[in-house]
Amino acid sequence: MKSILKKLKLNFTSPFWVTAIPFGWLLLFFLIPFLIVLKISFSDLRFGLPPYAPLMEWTNEGLLIIKINLTNYTFIGTDSLYLFAYLDSLAIALLGTIGCLCIGYPMAYGIAKASPSKRTILLMLVILPFWTSFLLRVYAWIGILSPQGYINTLLIKLDLISTPLSLIDNTFATVLGIIYCYLPFMILPLYAFLEKIDYALLEAAYDLGARPFQAFIRIIWPLSRPGVIAGSLLVFIPAVGEFVIPELLGGSQTLMIGKVIWNEFFTNRTWPVAAALAVIMLVFLILPIAIFQRYQEQRVRFLDAE
Amino acid sequence: MKQKQRRINLQPWQDSKAKPYIHLEGVSKEFNGVLAVDDVTLSIFQEEFFSLLGPSGCGKTTLLRMLAGFEMPTKGKIYIDGVDVTRRPAYDRPVNMMFQSYALFPHMTVEQNIAFGLKQERIPKAEIQERVKEVLKLVQMEKYGSRAPHQLSGGQRQRVALARSLVKRPKLLLLDEPLAALDKRLREQTQFELVNIQEKVGITFIMVTHDQEEAMTMSTRLGVMDHGRLRQVATPNEVYEYPNSEYVADFIGSINKFEGLVTEVDDNHILVDSEEAGSELYVGHSADAPVGSHVKVAIRPEKMMIDHAAPNQKKNVTKGIVRDIGYLGDVSIYHVELKSGKIVLATQPNLVRLAERPVTWDDMVYLFWRAENSIVLTA
Numbered sequence: 294m295k296s297i298l299k300k301l302k303l304n305f306t307s308p309f310w311v312t313a314i315p316f317g318w319l320l321l322f323f324l325i326p327f328l329i330v331l332k333i334s335f336s337d338l339r340f341g342l343p344p345y346a347p348l349m350e351w352t353n354e355g356l357l358i359i360k361i362n363l364t365n366y367t368f369i370g371t372d373s374l375y376l377f378a379y380l381d382s383l384a385i386a387l388l389g390t391i392g393c394l395c396i397g398y399p400m401a402y403g404i405a406k407a408s409p410s411k412r413t414i415l416l417m418l419v420i421l422p423f424w425t426s427f428l429l430r431v432y433a434w435i436g437i438l439s440p441q442g443y444i445n446t447l448l449i450k451l452d453l454i455s456t457p458l459s460l461i462d463n464t465f466a467t468v469l470g471i472i473y474c475y476l477p478f479m480i481l482p483l484y485a486f487l488e489k490i491d492y493a494l495l496e497a498a499y500d501l502g503a504r505p506f507q508a509f510i511r512i513i514w515p516l517s518r519p520g521v522i523a524g525s526l527l528v529f530i531p532a533v534g535e536f537v538i539p540e541l542l543g544g545s546q547t548l549m550i551g552k553v554i555w556n557e558f559f560t561n562r563t564w565p566v567a568a569a570l571a572v573i574m575l576v577f578l579i580l581p582i583a584i585f586q587r588y589q590e591q592r593v594r595f596l597d598a599e
Numbered sequence: 600m601k602q603k604q605r606r607i608n609l610q611p612w613q614d615s616k617a618k619p620y621i622h623l624e625g626v627s628k629e630f631n632g633v634l635a636v637d638d639v640t641l642s643i644f645q646e647e648f649f650s651l652l653g654p655s656g657c658g659k660t661t662l663l664r665m666l667a668g669f670e671m672p673t674k675g676k677i678y679i680d681g682v683d684v685t686r687r688p689a690y691d692r693p694v695n696m697m698f699q700s701y702a703l704f705p706h707m708t709v710e711q712n713i714a715f716g717l718k719q720e721r722i723p724k725a726e727i728q729e730r731v732k733e734v735l736k737l738v739q740m741e742k743y744g745s746r747a748p749h750q751l752s753g754g755q756r757q758r759v760a761l762a763r764s765l766v767k768r769p770k771l772l773l774l775d776e777p778l779a780a781l782d783k784r785l786r787e788q789t790q791f792e793l794v795n796i797q798e799k800v801g802i803t804f805i806m807v808t809h810d811q812e813e814a815m816t817m818s819t820r821l822g823v824m825d826h827g828r829l830r831q832v833a834t835p836n837e838v839y840e841y842p843n844s845e846y847v848a849d850f851i852g853s854i855n856k857f858e859g860l861v862t863e864v865d866d867n868h869i870l871v872d873s874e875e876a877g878s879e880l881y882v883g884h885s886a887d888a889p890v891g892s893h894v895k896v897a898i899r900p901e902k903m904m905i906d907h908a909a910p911n912q913k914k915n916v917t918k919g920i921v922r923d924i925g926y927l928g929d930v931s932i933y934h935v936e937l938k939s940g941k942i943v944l945a946t947q948p949n950l951v952r953l954a955e956r957p958v959t960w961d962d963m964v965y966l967f968w969r970a971e972n973s974i975v976l977t978a
Contacts, residue, residue: 491700493702494705496669496698497702497703497704498715499668499689500667500669500689500690500694500696500764501690501716501767502719511715
């Protein structure tokens with residue numbers, strides 16, 4: 294077996310193979326599907342299966358016709374519904390990210406400062422919700438927030454309110470759902486960075502006259518910033534395209550882009566428009582990643598500067 | 600040299616009227632029912648370089664951390680310059696600390712690290728710059744102000760850490776194993792530099808170390824700790840020449856000990872009959888040991904003389920066979936086995952070349968010492 298491998302010059306420990314596997318994975322499951330979506334976004338709508346026309350066609354005269362249809366994109370520009378859906382999505386995702394950060398940072402900090410034996414348990418608790426179906430967990434919030442739900446029932450029984458509060462089918466419930474579902478994605482990278490910080494640094498800051506809050510702002514916060522950015526991207530990016538949470542908790546007034554794309558695909562069966570919407574969203578989302586990359590590079594440059 | 604001079608001129612601990620600068624009054628610290636520091640009372644004077652010496656786990660670091668304000672004593676009081684700081688948090692004490700790991704802020708340059716403490720005090724920018732420059736010059740790091748800590752060598756980081764703790768001109772500087780992370784050569788060189796810097800700035804230093812040599816060379820006085828207690832507080836040569844207990848004698852340098860019975864005691868001598876030594880031991884000082892009590896007589900290896908010929912003294916002399924010789928370059932260590940089976944160490948400076956060494960393996964030799972060079976240990 295070894296000799297055969299040698300003959301074929303297949304050495305699986307070589308750098309080529311080590312990088313080839315993740316690159317192959319990305320090629321197969323990210324780049325190719327994306328190119329397919331891109332292709333659909335440039336094609337004509339047609340009735341049939343699939344519900345779009347091919348880009349290239351051979352005619353009988355040996356003529357190759359390539360049709361690139363840009364009207365899908367221009368159509369999106371003409372209807373302000375799409376623009377608002379994009380903006381709402383970004384706003385809701387941003388609120389969700391900020392909420393996750395506000396709740397997740399103290400939690401991650403607490404876990405990082407706990408004793409090693411407690412840390413394992415606390416991290417387990419953070420991951421524990423993943424053991425239940427995502428859909429079920431979102432659904433459970435309906436039971437908590439709805440007019441007949443636990444919160445309203447309790448408040449009415451306590452005579453604090455007389456009519457139920459409208460806690461569901463609005464932006465508030467959507468943001469809440471996003472915070473709840475994405476919190477672990479914020480906590481875990483934050484914890485990874487916070488745990489690496491040498492807490493003698495904090496003592497050094499106190500020793501030099503910094504009060505606890507100042508020491509935190511000047512030492513812990515800047516050192517955990519890569520974790521904040523990583524966690525925020527992990528929450529923000531999937532939250533923008535979120536479909537299930539606004540569908541179940543957002544009601545009709547919340548229009549996020551994920552839901553719009555779903556409608557285009559399955560209700561209107563306008564695949565090319567849906568594909569164009571998805572491509573635009575991707576471009577939107579690549580932007581923050583590019584900014585993060587630049588920030589990381591600058592950091593490395595500072596640390597290596599002569 | 601300079602240090603020696605100072606010790607003669609300035610020995611405030613011998614002056615009963617001198618006011619201590621740092622004073623610990625019955626300080627104890629308990630962690631989960633275990634006493635890490637046990638009833639320590641200690642006075643340290645202005646401009647002293649005091650060392651806390653002891654094995655790991657003896658409580659010296661806990662004591663230091665209580666002085667810094669990172670731990671609160673369970674019992675007792677801490678005074679700095681006459682002010683009770685026992686309950687004050689670390690950021691509110693006129694004390695700075697140099698950490699063993701240096702604890703330099705990795706996201707700041709050397710200058711920013713040093714300026715950190717001054718910025719907390721809201722000192723004007725121009726003055727901060729000036730003081731940072733000044734202290735960088737003091738530690739000979741002027742050229743490295745804009746570097747990040749990870750671009751510095753261990754010795755350079757140590758200097759930056761020192762500069763950062765000095766720049767606020769604290770009343771007391773605490774050093775937690777300041778040289779432990781340096782290699783031997785650099786450590787020896789830095790020892791003297793640290794002492795020089797301390798003399799220049801005139802700040803009181805308290806250093807924690809487990810390295811007795813370091814404590815001996817650098818400090819004006821040192822305190823030997825064991826199991827949370829201070830066993831002896833004295834100048835380096837007092838601790839070495841007159842250890843007050845077997846523990847201190849063993850901890851600092853190596854020492855030969857002979858068990859024996861006290862046969863005679865008066866104001867200026869003790870006579871001990873020791874079977875282990877095979878001789879009557881005459882000690883040139885008195886001790887609190889009645890006739891008939893068991894004591895240990897201790898002699899440092901370098902005080903042991905070694906010769907083929909019998910000396911003309913009847914006491915403090917024994918003989919044995921050379922079992923081993925350790926050649927250390929400057930000195931040789933002889934392991935001599937006595938009749939009782941006890942191995943005695945004797946060091947001799949190598950005044951002659953190795954090849955001409957007169958005393959060699961399996962020789963029968965006499966070991967002898969002067970009465971004033973032995974000490975009686977009762978504790």
